[in-house]
Amino acid sequence: SEEFDPKEHQHLRYNPLRDSWVLVSAHRMKRPWAGQVEKPPEEHIPRHDPHNPLCPGNARANGEVNPDYESTFVFPNDFPALQPDAPSPGTDQHPLFQSKSAQGVCKVMCFHPWSDVTLPLMKKEEVVRVIDKWADLIQELGATYPWVQIFENKGAMMGCSNPHPHCQVWASNFLPNEPAVADRCQREYYQKHGEPLLLHYATQEARRKERVVVESSDWLAVVPYWATWPYQTLLLPRRHVLRLTDLTEKERLDLADIMKRLLTKYDNLFEVSFPYSMGWHGAPTGPHLAADASHWQLHAHYYPPLLRSAAVRKFMVGYEMLALEQRDLTPEQAAEKLRNLPDVHYKTITT
Amino acid sequence: SEEFDPKEHQHLRYNPLRDSWVLVSAHRMKRPWAGQVEKPPEEHIPRHDPHNPLCPGNARANGEVNPDYESTFVFPNDFPALQPDAPSPGTDQHPLFQSKSAQGVCKVMCFHPWSDVTLPLMKKEEVVRVIDKWADLIQELGATYPWVQIFENKGAMMGCSNPHPHCQVWASNFLPNEPAVADRCQREYYQKHGEPLLLHYATQEARRKERVVVESSDWLAVVPYWATWPYQTLLLPRRHVLRLTDLTEKERLDLADIMKRLLTKYDNLFEVSFPYSMGWHGAPTGPHLAADASHWQLHAHYYPPLLRSAAVRKFMVGYEMLALEQRDLTPEQAAEKLRNLPDVHYKTITT
Numbered sequence A, B: 001s002e003e004f005d006p007k008e009h010q011h012l013r014y015n016p017l018r019d020s021w022v023l024v025s026a027h028r029m030k031r032p033w034a035g036q037v038e039k040p041p042e043e044h045i046p047r048h049d050p051h052n053p054l055c056p057g058n059a060r061a062n063g064e065v066n067p068d069y070e071s072t073f074v075f076p077n078d079f080p081a082l083q084p085d086a087p088s089p090g091t092d093q094h095p096l097f098q099s100k101s102a103q104g105v106c107k108v109m110c111f112h113p114w115s116d117v118t119l120p121l122m123k124k125e126e127v128v129r130v131i132d133k134w135a136d137l138i139q140e141l142g143a144t145y146p147w148v149q150i151f152e153n154k155g156a157m158m159g160c161s162n163p164h165p166h167c168q169v170w171a172s173n174f175l176p177n178e179p180a181v182a183d184r185c186q187r188e189y190y191q192k193h194g195e196p197l198l199l200h201y202a203t204q205e206a207r208r209k210e211r212v213v214v215e216s217s218d219w220l221a222v223v224p225y226w227a228t229w230p231y232q233t234l235l236l237p238r239r240h241v242l243r244l245t246d247l248t249e250k251e252r253l254d255l256a257d258i259m260k261r262l263l264t265k266y267d268n269l270f271e272v273s274f275p276y277s278m279g280w281h282g283a284p285t286g287p288h289l290a291a292d293a294s295h296w297q298l299h300a301h302y303y304p305p306l307l308r309s310a311a312v313r314k315f316m317v318g319y320e321m322l323a324l325e326q327r328d329l330t331p332e333q334a335a336e337k338l339r340n341l342p343d344v345h346y347k348t349i350t351t
């Protein structure tokens, strides 16, 4: 019988962080695309737009005026999905109509005073300040809240409604679905193997090399073996680190560097400001700070939607929503493409 | 303290079919939308396009010519994600690099010879033929395959690349993630309560009324208590039914009728051909046909992306991908809006 070739023969791969499977059907890349094409992202963003509520010195929806900030700037989300004082829903006795209290805070964090930069185009020192601020927010909100989700939606394709470089931080009085599953999976792995899942994984990937995109002394970015999005990556420290707050100064510098390199490759792939959603997962906080969290390893997920070009994305629709996620190129093919791209951003090349 | 109002106060709701939670933050509807707007769907689709590979009498990618079909038409997907003869991946001994064989077939099913109709605009008898064909496919492919996923991606926004009314059928030698979770949840509920989860649920919803969109003697469509997409619905039989193949002739007629009514309301909501992904979940097939599946109840999920208008969708991005899904209106508000819409399609009203 024919020899198995992952690029030619569909197969399932297991995601040990989510206890789920992904269908890899790389031969599907051959099919022509006659579906929706995306508008390329706006390329001419003014450095300062007097009407943009995220710019320094401008007024926001609630009338407050932003300071003339020169680095990062954190403020409360004016339309928060989580508020600290929401009353609890009553209890319905029926098992099919269960609700729970949800309380928390939502903040917005600008990365830079200028609207026309993105993380890969910012100076390394500027990115370090973003990382420091992330750690500060985990420290501050994690003092009481069990989960603090830092995430960035980049690009209109990812529902981002403001081109100014920023991320969001939503802290909640509950452990959301995704981290709850990641907690369970890492715990079970640790109990069985005596080593944190993602530390074990990073060591393996650094050795196997085929899915590595960028690496440095303290960090590693790979297209995970179980990636669902075409160019999804997983950013991992090489040392056992529970939370952003635990990173040393050297590790933060190194993180700024590897983030810039990863995001530069992303932008260079289709010569476009690469849309994505990204976020950090670390050990739970608040009441969990007192518990043993040795099974946890800090990591960031990058979920970019583009598949074939700046205009053609992957749709996670019918089969993906109702059955399981399917991808159209192997993680190894995606990693190789990204790895071979220049480390210099296409926008900084002067011709 | 303030009294709880689901429209004003965020809270979590439990999805017993997926063992997960959704964050309901209905007050978020008040925020202005400055993000991406979608192109409205093409309104002028020719009845017959000589270049459309789904139309009767036209050639497809592989050179084959479609018959002059007059009702439904099923043919093999020319770019299948699942093929019957893919060799198995070798086994890696490492627990973090696990793969599995994936084999199956992918078919496409046209609903009607005309490109300019959709299910709500088709005659009831024509929709019955679609339902009969679905049941035939479950019968035929389910004879050997453990899972047969029938799904429809409708509209360019849902990655659909062809306006001709059609759905897809992917049969696999494995139980995919979503039905595997639904199987576990229904089984556990049945063991605990001695009644099928969704039969119990339908009875409750028919009594409570506030989430009902349309109902008939044999069927019920509700915005489920745990809906994540803004106008998501769940279509349920009132009787205990395991699979599409088990539906009586009367139940099929009634299903055609309720589908037309539900989809008419969808189209009437924003006076646009409403995009969605939908699909059927019934008891597993193939080797599972011999096992007891009393915990299962047949159902269809409709996942439509639109939120505010024909041009503004809900983005399931950052927080949703990394933490948990969040919705901007309550399921009761969505159900009420849909319920109050006319049963006559906006396109058939002659002025």
Ligand SMILES: O=P(O)(O)O[C@H]1O[C@H](CO)[C@@H](O)[C@H](O)[C@H]1O
Binding pocket: A314, A315, A316, A317, A318, A319, A320, A326, B153, B158, B159, B160, B161
């Ligand atoms: O098979 P199609 O319609 O070309 O493709 C569409 O549906 C598939 C199944 O839901 C998805 O995997 C694709 O991303 C989507 O574009």
Ligand SMILES: O=P(O)(O)O[C@H]1O[C@H](CO)[C@@H](O)[C@H](O)[C@H]1O
Binding pocket: A153, A158, A159, A160, A161, B035, B314, B315, B316, B317, B318, B319, B320, B326
């Ligand atoms: O808060 P924003 O940026 O206005 O909104 C965006 O991110 C949120 C969190 O991921 C999502 O719930 C919204 O659907 C999306 O449009």
